[in-house]
Amino acid sequence: MTAISGQLLKAEHMLRSLFNFILFTSIYISGCALGMIWQTNQLLDLHYPKNTFYLFVFFSTICSYNFHWYLTPGAYSASERMQWGNRHRTLMLALCGVGMLGSLWFFWQLREHWLVLSGSVILTFLYSAPKVPHKAFRWLSKIAIGKTLFLTFVWTYVTTLLPALVAGNTTTAPVIFLTLHRFTLIYAICILFDYRDLESDRKEGIRSLITALDEKNLNRLYYFSLLLAAVSAGLMGPFTTLPAIATLMVPVIATALITHKAHHDDSDYLFYFVLDGFMALSAVLYWLISW
Numbered sequence: 116m117t118a119i120s121g122q123l124l125k126a127e128h129m130l131r132s133l134f135n136f137i138l139f140t141s142i143y144i145s146g147c148a149l150g151m152i153w154q155t156n157q158l159l160d161l162h163y164p165k166n167t168f169y170l171f172v173f174f175s176t177i178c179s180y181n182f183h184w185y186l187t188p189g190a191y192s193a194s195e196r197m198q199w200g201n202r203h204r205t206l207m208l209a210l211c212g213v214g215m216l217g218s219l220w221f222f223w224q225l226r227e228h229w230l231v232l233s234g235s236v237i238l239t240f241l242y243s244a245p246k247v248p249h250k251a252f253r254w255l256s257k258i259a260i261g262k263t264l265f266l267t268f269v270w271t272y273v274t275t276l277l278p279a280l281v282a283g284n285t286t287t288a289p290v291i292f293l294t295l296h297r298f299t300l301i302y303a304i305c306i307l308f309d310y311r312d313l314e315s316d317r318k319e320g321i322r323s324l325i326t327a328l329d330e331k332n333l334n335r336l337y338y339f340s341l342l343l344a345a346v347s348a349g350l351m352g353p354f355t356t357l358p359a360i361a362t363l364m365v366p367v368i369a370t371a372l373i374t375h376k377a378h379h380d381d382s383d384y385l386f387y388f389v390l391d392g393f394m395a396l397s398a399v400l401y402w403l404i405s406w
Contacts, residue, residue, distance in 0.1 A: 135195075135199055138196075138384075138387055138388055139184075139196050139199045139200065139203075139387075140177075140181070140206070140207070140210055141176060141177055141180035141181055141184075141210075142177070143387075143388070143391070143392075144176060144180060144387070144391055145172075145173045145176040145177055145180075146395075147391060147392060147394055147395035148172055148173070148176050148270075148273065148274055148395075149169050149172065149173060150395040150398035150399060150402075151270075151274035151275070151297070151394060151395050151398050152168070152169065152172060152273075152274050152278055153169075153398060153402070154397065154398035154401050154402075155274060155275050155278050155279070155293065156278060157401065157405070158289065158293060158351070158354075158355055158359065158401075159278075159279060159282075159284060159287075159289055159290060159293065161278055161279060161282040161284060162282055163278070163281045163282040163283075164224070164225065167221055167224050167225055168221075168225065168278065168281060170217065170221045171218055171221035171222055171224075171225060171232070172273060173217075174213070174214045174215075174216075174217030174218040174220075174221065175214065175218040175235070175236075175239070175273075176214070177210055177211075177213070177214035177217070178210075178211050178212075178213075178214025178215045178217075178218055179214070179239045179240075179242075179243065181207040181208070181210040181211040181214060182211045182243055183242070183243040184196075184200050184207055185200070185204060185207045185208055185211060186243060187200065194381075194383055195383045195384075196383040196387060225281070228280070228281050231277060231280040231281065232277070232281075234272065234277075235269065235272055235273045235277055238265060238268050238269040238272060239269050239273075241265045241269075242262065242265040242266050242269060262309075263302070263305045263306065263308075263309055266301075266305055267298060267301045267302045267305050268298075270297070270301050270394065271294060271297045271298040271301060274297065275290075275293055275294045275297045275298075276290075276294055288350075288354065289351060289354040289355070292347045292348075292350040292351050292354075293347075293351060295343065295347040296344050296347040296348045296351070296363060299340045299341070299343040299344040299347065300340075300341070300344040300366060300367055300370065300393075300394070301394060302340045303337055303340040303341045303344065303370055304370060304390050304391075304393060304394065306333065306336065306337045306340070307337075307370075307374070307377045307378075307386075307390060308386060308390070309333075310377065310378055311377070311381050311386060337374075338371075341367055341370060341371055344367045345364060345367045348360055348363035348364055348367065349364075351363065358404045359401060359404075361400075362397040362398075362400040362401045362404065363397050365396060365397060365400055366393045366394070366396040366397050369393055369396065370390075370393055373385075373389070373390070377390065
């Protein structure tokens with residue numbers, strides 16, 4: 116029995132280490148981005164060099180997230196992600212480098228769309244810029260609600276608007292409604308992260324919604340965002356199937372249901388696995404019903 120217990124504990128440790136590797140190296144969130152782009156392609160019937168674009172986004176996400184977390188101090192934090200990052204700083208720097216090389220390579224292959232692709236690069240950098248140890252970027256941390264908006268804009272732009280721009284299909288109603296749905300859902304999720312990050316944001320001097328609004332008004336904004344996400348998903352009705360609309364509604368409902376827990380539980384797995392995963396949940400469900 117002791118030997119079996121030891122083997123089970125060893126297997127559990129290995130699985131946990133593998134899970135942490137996938138989650139904390141940002142492979143997981145990069146996969147979420149690809150799933151969201153795939154769903155955008157399906158819902159909007161887009162045609163462009165999809166595989167090249169997928170690889171550009173994957174490597175860009177690996178680069179940007181590892182760059183962000185490399186600049187985030189974690190030596191004195193109780194966060195498991197912070198502690199993992201503190202132990203693997205060399206790995207994060209290496210992944211940032213690999214991600215940069217990969218994104219540059221596939222950017223070159225998409226160079227005819229350089230202008231719209233550059234927009235995603237700028238938005239991504241603005242999110243992490245306040246962490247760069249140089250006074251030229253510190254002023255960005257003083258912009259109220261900046262962190263929340265930058266992150267929401269970049270995720271909405273890269274996963275929804277950018278594929279449509281590359282495909283040359285941006286003036287249709289489905290593009291507008293899907294963009295609004297994604298923006299408001301991601302914005303609501305980002306507000307939950309703001310709640311969680313209140314203490315660390317104050318220490319770093321970063322202003323966000325949670326520091327700019329009182330709790331009552333923030334809750335109003337949060338639930339209004341979820342309402343808009345649901346309404347804009349419903350407005351997609353004339354352009355897609357009822358099951359597809361249902362897949363868009365599920366993460367909105369799931370986010371609303373998990374609100375109380377997110378306010379009282381700062382678990383890294385809840386935020387970086389569950390809540391981040393909610394952004395791509397409809398893509399997974401859409402893939403399942405498409406079989």
